[in-house]
Amino acid sequence: MSARPPDDSGPGGPVRDNDHIRSNPEAFRTAYERARQQLGKLKGVVGVAFGLKATGRAFTNDIALLVYVLEKKANEDLAADQRVPPVFDGYRTDVRIFTPAKAMVARCNDDGTYADIHGGIQIEAWGAATPKNLVSEGTLGCIVRKRGSVDPDNVYLLTNHHVLLTDKLQTKPNDGVYQPYKPRTFGTKVFTGNLLGRISADDVYKGHVNTDGFPVDSPPMDPPPHLETIPTTFDGFYVDAAAVHLDLASYCFGAKCPTGDTNLTWSPTIPNLNLPTPLPPPLQPTDRDHVTDVRDIRTDQSVFGAQVFKVGRTTAWTKGLISAINVPAHDVLSFTDPDNTKENIVVEFRYNVIEIILDPTTLNQRNCIGTNAFGDAGDSGSLVVDGQNRALGLFFGGGLVPDPQTGAFLSYASFIVPVLDVLNIYIQTTTGTSHGAANATDGSGAGPATAGQTPTSTPGVIPVSHRRAGRQTAPVTSPIDLTDRQHDGVLAVREELLATSRAAELYASFVELQREIAYLVRSCRPVTVTWHRNKGPAFLAHLINHLRGEAPTIPDQIDGVSRSQLLSKMCDILAVHGSNPLRLAIERHRADLALVANNHTIHDIIGALRENESTGVTT
Numbered sequence: 001m002s003a004r005p006p007d008d009s010g011p012g013g014p015v016r017d018n019d020h021i022r023s024n025p026e027a028f029r030t031a032y033e034r035a036r037q038q039l040g041k042l043k044g045v046v047g048v049a050f051g052l053k054a055t056g057r058a059f060t061n062d063i064a065l066l067v068y069v070l071e072k073k074a075n076e077d078l079a080a081d082q083r084v085p086p087v088f089d090g091y092r093t094d095v096r097i098f099t100p101a102k103a104m105v106a107r108c109n110d111d112g113t114y115a116d117i118h119g120g121i122q123i124e125a126w127g128a129a130t131p132k133n134l135v136s137e138g139t140l141g142c143i144v145r146k147r148g149s150v151d152p153d154n155v156y157l158l159t160n161h162h163v164l165l166t167d168k169l170q171t172k173p174n175d176g177v178y179q180p181y182k183p184r185t186f187g188t189k190v191f192t193g194n195l196l197g198r199i200s201a202d203d204v205y206k207g208h209v210n211t212d213g214f215p216v217d218s219p220p221m222d223p224p225p226h227l228e229t230i231p232t233t234f235d236g237f238y239v240d241a242a243a244v245h246l247d248l249a250s251y252c253f254g255a256k257c258p259t260g261d262t263n264l265t266w267s268p269t270i271p272n273l274n275l276p277t278p279l280p281p282p283l284q285p286t287d288r289d290h291v292t293d294v295r296d297i298r299t300d301q302s303v304f305g306a307q308v309f310k311v312g313r314t315t316a317w318t319k320g321l322i323s324a325i326n327v328p329a330h331d332v333l334s335f336t337d338p339d340n341t342k343e344n345i346v347v348e349f350r351y352n353v354i355e356i357i358l359d360p361t362t363l364n365q366r367n368c369i370g371t372n373a374f375g376d377a378g379d380s381g382s383l384v385v386d387g388q389n390r391a392l393g394l395f396f397g398g399g400l401v402p403d404p405q406t407g408a409f410l411s412y413a414s415f416i417v418p419v420l421d422v423l424n425i426y427i428q429t430t431t432g433t434s435h436g437a438a439n440a441t442d443g444s445g446a447g448p449a450t451a452g453q454t455p456t457s458t459p460g461v462i463p464v465s466h467r468r469a470g471r472q473t474a475p476v477t478s479p480i481d482l483t484d485r486q487h488d489g490v491l492a493v494r495e496e497l498l499a500t501s502r503a504a505e506l507y508a509s510f511v512e513l514q515r516e517i518a519y520l521v522r523s524c525r526p527v528t529v530t531w532h533r534n535k536g537p538a539f540l541a542h543l544i545n546h547l548r549g550e551a552p553t554i555p556d557q558i559d560g561v562s563r564s565q566l567l568s569k570m571c572d573i574l575a576v577h578g579s580n581p582l583r584l585a586i587e588r589h590r591a592d593l594a595l596v597a598n599n600h601t602i603h604d605i606i607g608a609l610r611e612n613e614s615t616g617v618t619t
Helices: 018-023 025-041 416-423 484-498 501-523 525-533 536-548 563-577 580-598 602-615
Strands: 045-055 058-069 091-097 101-103 122-126 142-146 156-159 176-186 189-198 204-209 237-245 257-259 262-266 307-312 316-336 343-358 383-385 390-399 411-415 425-427
Touching: 018 025, 018 058, 025 045, 025 058, 025 091, 045 091, 045 343, 058 316, 156 189, 156 425, 189 237, 204 416, 237 390, 237 411, 237 416, 307 390, 316 411, 343 390, 390 416, 411 416, 416 425, 484 501, 484 536, 484 602, 501 525, 501 563, 501 580, 501 602, 525 536, 525 563, 536 563, 563 580, 580 602
Parallel strands: 058 091, 101 316
Antiparallel strands: 045 058, 045 316, 101 390, 122 176, 142 156, 142 425, 156 237, 176 189, 204 237, 237 343, 257 262, 307 316, 307 383, 316 343, 343 411, 383 390, 390 411
C-alpha cells in the first residue's frame, strides 16, 4: 500500500498546513477520527495515528495523518478503493510500515550503586525462581506517591510492569526489587545491591485503559498471518507500568534512614534531566533536576517537532522528538508448545502510544552506546519529559529493526496520565497543578480537589471524570482526650514499660514503626481488610479505655474473634506488605506479642515480659 507525495492542493482545495492544524485543533481531531474509521478499513491497514510526515530518509516538520500498513505496495498493484489518498479531508497523509517493537530490558551500562534513590538509575527484580544466569535491568523512572496522602512514608518508585514481572524473570508478587542488582554470585561475577521494596499485585498494570484510567479489555493476540484482522479503531491507551513502595524508612526524609545494614535515602530528582540555561520563567534553579508538572498530550497537535528528554540506565540522557501520537505498536513473542514440538509466534498489540525518534541534532545521530535510538535495552521505565520538565510519557520499548523509510529506530512510551490514573498515583513534582501532579487542584495529587477547580490540561484535551482521583484516607483513630489523672496514669504505664528491657524493646520498636503501621492500615487494602475483619478497631477502643482507667481489663474476644487471632493475622499481613524494618521487628517480637494476647491487663503484660526476662526465656 502506498501514497504519492501530496501536492500543494488536494481534492478539496489547498492542503491544510501546521498553522491551520494548530489553529483549528477540533477540526483536525474530527478529521483524524474519520480517517481512523475510513482508512482503517482498508486491506492491510493496522492503525491510524497522526504525527510528522517522513519524506525520503528523514522526518519533515509537516503534521500528517499516518496510516500504518503491514506492507507498502505500488498504487498500480492496488484497487482504486484500497489506496490511501495523498490528502484526506484537506490534510496530508503518510503511509508507514508497521514494525515490531521490543521491551527494553537486557543490556547494561550504568550499573552503579546509589545510596540516594532517585530517577534514572538501574533496578532489577528477582525472585526465588529467577534463573541464576539471568541479568535483567530496568530503570527507576521517578518518585511517585499514592493519591490523597501526604504521609511521609507514602513513597514509591515508578517503572514498567515488564521490568518487574515477566515469564523470563519468573517473578511474582512479594519478590524483591533491588538497586542495582540482587546480591549474588554467578561464576566469577559478583553482583551487589540493596533491596528497595517488594512487588505488590495491587500496584502493577499492563494492558489498555480508557480515558478515565480504568482497565479495558485489550485486543486479542493473533499469530501471523492474521494481523489484518486486528482492529484499527481501538480506543484504549496502552499502559506498561508499576509502582513499588520504597522500604527505606522514608518518613525520615532529609536524614539518613536505616534499612538493615545500609543507609539509604530517596530524592524526587532525576539528575541531569533537562532544562536549558537560562531557565524559562517561572522555573527556578532548583527545578533543573526535578519534574515540574504533568502534561497530557493525548490530543495535542503542538507536540510534533518539540524536543523531549529522558534519563535511562543504558543510554543515560537522550534528546528526542515526538514523531507521532496514538500510534499502534506490537511485540512479537515466541513460546514453545509443552511437548516441545514447535515454536509458536504470538503478537501482542499495543494501541495509542507515543512514538519518539532520536533528535537528528544529536552528535553523529547516535546515543552514547552508538545506536540511532532515543532509548535502548535497559531504559524501560524511564520518564519522558518536555522542555519544561513536564512529565508526558513512560518509556517502555523500541523497534526491533530500523524504520524502513527513515532508517531511525522508533521508541515508544505510554501516555503518562493513563499510567498515573490506573495506579492511583501522583508524581512528586515541584510547581505544577495539572492532573497527576503533587499540587493538582482536581484531587489527583497530594490533597483533595479545590472547590470550583478543574484539571489544568493541555489545550484541546477534553476534561474527563477521574473517579480514581482524590481518594481520602481516614485516620485509624481520632485524637484521644485525657484528663490530668488519665494523662498521669498513661505516663506511669510508660515508665513501667521502660523499666523492663524486654518491654522497652517492644515499645521502642512500636514507636519507630507506628507511622508505617498506621499508613498500611489506612492505605493498603489487604492490611485494612485484615484489621477490620479481625475486630481491630474494637480491640483498640477497649485498649484505649483500659489505659484511660475506664475498663479494668482488655477483652479476650469480640464477636467470636480472639485477641491472639487479631495479633497473629496482623503480624502475617504486615510482614507481607511492610518494610524490611517492620518485618524484622515482627520476627524479633512475635513471641512477646503472644504475651500481649494472653494477659488481661497492661500490668499483667509488663509483668509477664519481666518474668520471661528474668528467667532467660528468649524470643
